[in-house]
Amino acid sequence: MIALVILTAAGPLAGSAAAACGARARLAGWAGSAGAGLSVACAIWLLTAQLRGAPLSAFGGYLYLDALSGFFLLTVAVVTLMAAVGSVAYLAAEQDARYLSEFQVRLYFVFFGLFASLMLAALETGNLGLLFVLIEASTLASAALVGLEARSRSLEAAWKYVIISSFGVTIALAGTLFLFYSASTLHLAPDLRLTWPALFAHSRALAPQSLRLAFLLAVVGYGTKVGLAPMHTWLPDAHAEAPSPASAMLSAALLNTGMYAIIRFLAIARGRLGDGFPRGVLLAFGFLSIVIGVLFMIRKGNFKRLFAYSSVEHMGIIAVALGFGGVLGLYGALLHTLNHAIAKSVLFLSSGDISLRYRTREAARVSGLLAMAPVTGAALLLGSFAVLGSPPFGLFLSELTIVRAGFAGGSPALPLLLLALLAVAFVAFARTTTGMATDEPQAAAGPLRSPYRDRAARVAAVAPLAAGLAGLLVLGLWIPAGLNTIIRHSLVVM
């Protein structure tokens, strides 16, 4: 079992190893995809084991896996697989177009694998200190991806990302320290005082004042990684400047890893402080993020920035759901995490395809996608309706659950506000993407050449889009019994 856990985290390193040994884009990409596939398989295996067994714990809690971490593990592994397959096509095309050098492509695959495997490892530890170490390390690995193109814009974005995130995560470390302080009255072995299961079991005996400070610092610190407003400022830049599959990883995997850390702190804080304080903190940050995300989505401009602000909005929705709490709220939060991760991967991967064809990231210069590149256009259109929560896709179901949780929680004002904001988001977002897909093609553009060299690359570009949309459709119509059980098991540890 323990070997399986390690294998899950180490899977994506296959691509890094291949690239480090000098493999070309295609080979390194397929190696990374195979590794990511292995991670998904292991994660599913671990989850089915979690359905029956008790949480897995080894090495004094440094390695710890329960239903909640298993759920996030699966989400991140699936996103990694989609992005890895998308990377094969994208990076090869960029290299063919002489947009990236061979060295840059190799660098990309080295850091892509490292980034993915550090995030997976972060989800597998029960030690909150080690969690910090791994999340900070994944920041550094992904900063290299953001700055990969080495133009002044991308370097600027990478600098902004690395300095803001490192600072934020350092604040989270201070929060971890205060949590450690608050546990110093417990008679626990030192190693256990940072170990999540031990803290959770003894949460009632923690010192409340410093726990309160710890929770606040953790939300602000890890919230920087999640992209909660007002700490989100790095997010649109980094997402816009990174290569598109890496943007998918940032938006759908990294943000969720940060949210996972917040959930762990939340579970401890709820145990001691009750519902009021954590609820207030999460609702405040959540609604602020939704408002900021929606406001910036109204502007028409770079479409990758649009998707990035939509991520800010959705992370806000998840924070609000966690704040509403109750079985419905937490269930909705987890379901929404999975749905959003898949939908955003589809959107960012299709944005990569668009920018390869049009050589622009400005929405105004893209039009008539449905006519010029039907598959990409359809993926963009369906993906954006999915991400906006229209039925029959999964996000409709999860947003509905979250709104119901809000009504169940008492005052109808907050869920009504949430609904209103979602409506504005719908109009703002769809205005841009439907324009890109359905407007008259620009006459001057001429016929578009496919950026991919051969059939295998085309399949690699389309497969993750199709698979992602199919998954969202399935999740919208029917939640598999296994997934349902896993989420219910996760609620127990929250």
Next chain:
Amino acid sequence: MQNLSAASPAGVLLDLSGVLILLLAFACLGSKLFNRYLAYYGAQSVMLSLAAAVTAFTFGSIELWILAVLTLAIKGIGIPVAARRLLIARLDLKRDAALSTGLSTSLIAAAALTAFAYLVTRPQLLPHGVIAAAVVPLSTAVILLGALAMVVRRHTVAQLIGWLIVENGVFLGAITLVATFPFIVEAGIFLDLVAGVLIMLVFVSGLTRRLAGASAAELRELQG
């Protein structure tokens, strides 16, 4: 467990180095020369390693001795020397002109933040029996001062040093818990710090080659 309260000599030494670390953060905020930033940061790290050594001695902990030596070698010497060679000398940085407030304003703000740190981390907030509880408000103040430096300074190199000061503040807090804070975690934090500084050095020098000043004030391309 031996006592590290303010009454014992070791406790006095620890408190003293904590105070010096805070004063060096103030000195850094009050300076305008890149050379000085690095010198103050280096001195601060040396004091930090002294604090680590004092606790290591008191608790007879080998792991802490290792941390003290690492702090001295990497933060006290390695990072300042590397930054001087790779950034200050190569980019010919002298005076930091990219300040968003005057020095006196930022010093007054720093004093206010220090008072605030004492207010939020009153000793009674912490559970009894914590080792050297006096260091906690000091480390909180250092964290806030580092954050202030990052806000006030617009130059990328100055922001990097601000982050390093924040890191020192957190480390000071962690050291007071040394007897118990897991070593693997501390070592991991160290590794992250080194990797972080390396990658930031790459970005800063890359940015400087493309923009004239590498001041964050000039980083205006990405907005909205």
